[in-house]
Amino acid sequence: MRERVDRLRKKMEQKGIEALLVTKPENRAYLSGFDGSAGVLVITPTAAWLVTDFRYVEQATQQAPHLEVVRQGPQLSASLKELVDKGRLKTLAFEKDHLTYSLFDNLKETLGIELLPQEGLVEGLRMVKDSGELEAIRKAAAMADRAFGRILSLLRPGISEREVALEFEYQMRKVGADGNAFDTIVASGPRSSLPHGHPTQRLLQEGDFVTLDFGAKVQGYCSDCTRTVAIGRVDAEMKAIYDLVLRAQREALAAVRPGKKGKEVDEIARNIIAAAGHGDHFGHGLGHGVGRAVHEGPRLSIAGEDGLEPGMVVTVEPGVYLPGRGGVRIEDLVVVTADGGEVLSGISKELMVL
Ligand code: GLY
Ligand code: MN
Ligand code: MN
Numbered sequence: 001m002r003e004r005v006d007r008l009r010k011k012m013e014q015k016g017i018e019a020l021l022v023t024k025p026e027n028r029a030y031l032s033g034f035d036g037s038a039g040v041l042v043i044t045p046t047a048a049w050l051v052t053d054f055r056y057v058e059q060a061t062q063q064a065p066h067l068e069v070v071r072q073g074p075q076l077s078a079s080l081k082e083l084v085d086k087g088r089l090k091t092l093a094f095e096k097d098h099l100t101y102s103l104f105d106n107l108k109e110t111l112g113i114e115l116l117p118q119e120g121l122v123e124g125l126r127m128v129k130d131s132g133e134l135e136a137i138r139k140a141a142a143m144a145d146r147a148f149g150r151i152l153s154l155l156r157p158g159i160s161e162r163e164v165a166l167e168f169e170y171q172m173r174k175v176g177a178d179g180n181a182f183d184t185i186v187a188s189g190p191r192s193s194l195p196h197g198h199p200t201q202r203l204l205q206e207g208d209f210v211t212l213d214f215g216a217k218v219q220g221y222c223s224d225c226t227r228t229v230a231i232g233r234v235d236a237e238m239k240a241i242y243d244l245v246l247r248a249q250r251e252a253l254a255a256v257r258p259g260k261k262g263k264e265v266d267e268i269a270r271n272i273i274a275a276a277g278h279g280d281h282f283g284h285g286l287g288h289g290v291g292r293a294v295h296e297g298p299r300l301s302i303a304g305e306d307g308l309e310p311g312m313v314v315t316v317e318p319g320v321y322l323p324g325r326g327g328v329r330i331e332d333l334v335v336v337t338a339d340g341g342e343v344l345s346g347i348s349k350e351l352m353v354l
Contacts, residue, residue, distance in 0.1 A: 001033050001066050018091050019093065020043045021080070022041035028041050032050055034056070034060045049083055051070045053072045092113055093121075095118060123297055128309055129291060129312070144223045144225055147168055150171045154167055160202060164199065165186045165199040182222070185198070187210070187327075193321040193327040205231065207231065208230070209228055212226065213226040223290070224294055224333055225347065226329045246351075249318050251272060252265050252269040256316065256340065257308065257340045282320055290313050298314065309336060313333060313344075315331050316331065332344070
């Protein structure tokens with residue numbers, strides 16, 4: 001953790017940043033190890049303060065021995081003012097995509113120094129995972145796989161999407177996950193054309209395609225996986241869509257390696273799907289980084305300018321969605337290795353007809 005703070009300091013120095021206020025919870029947890037629900041960091045070249053309230057002082061002291069824990073008074077801004085004075089700071093950079101306008105206003109008035117908007121500083125560090133982070137993500141992926149195996153027998157006509165999601169989440173907890181990485185998606189029949197279909201009371205029926213998108217959270221880290229299965233039987237049109245998405249997914253996966261830009265990997269899947277006449281039915285990016293947040297850098301999309309590096313963890317998840325008819329998405333989690341990619345999701349991608 002100390003090393004992460006040092007790497008941040010180096011980046012701050014390169015950018016001429018005197019002090020950084022870290023408010024985004026994932027960034028704070030990444031730099032501090034402190035996973036309570038409230039707290040901010042102030043990092044300078046010589047000081048690293050973790051400001052939190054009475055509820056968390058003991059926990060923060062244990063989880064972040066490399067930081068100086070400061071007990072927050074009734075007003076966060078007043079506590080920060082004390083640190084600004086102590087550090088003789090003239091400016092304070094803040095995370096512009098997270099700080100609320102009201103806190104900004106409050107700080108502006110209380111601190112009386114220049115506040116400088118910054119973005120992506122800690123997120124840039126978080127993109128490449130270390131061995132401990134990879135281990136947590138591996139565990140999360142393995143637990144989600146096990147939970148999937150445990151709910152397969154429930155996927156029969158007559159069970160509701162909501163029950164499937166509930167059982168899934170229960171099983172993830174049962175096999176050891178701390179929780180879900182995000183709300184489980186279960187979208188069946190015509191609803192499978194909704195890329196992020198929230199589970200409803202709809203009952204699964206023979207002939208449905210069912211999209212299940214699920215992830216576990218372990219030690220603060222997420223997994224992310226999607227499988228689409230068929231109930232009872234599958235018609236030729238949907239089977240063709242499945243085969244198309246699977247081919248695009250496999251080709252894109254095979255292209256994951258250091259040096260490739262996110263947009264280049266995206267393009268491989270997108271071209272295959274477009275050549276089959278379904279370009280308009282694949283309207284989201286191919287994938288995204290996964291770590292403390294289920295969606296983080298790098299992006300695998302037409303806007304993905306970042307080059308892949310060993311230690312990055314990304315999803316590859318093309319989909320084809322036919323409104324009113326149904327859809328297919330297949331998503332794997334991949335670690336970028338020295339010479340390619342290692343898929344963490346262990347669940348078969350052959351179409352399961354249950
Ligand atoms: N589970 C959300 C996603 O796949 O991006
Ligand atoms: Mn997903
Ligand atoms: Mn995803």
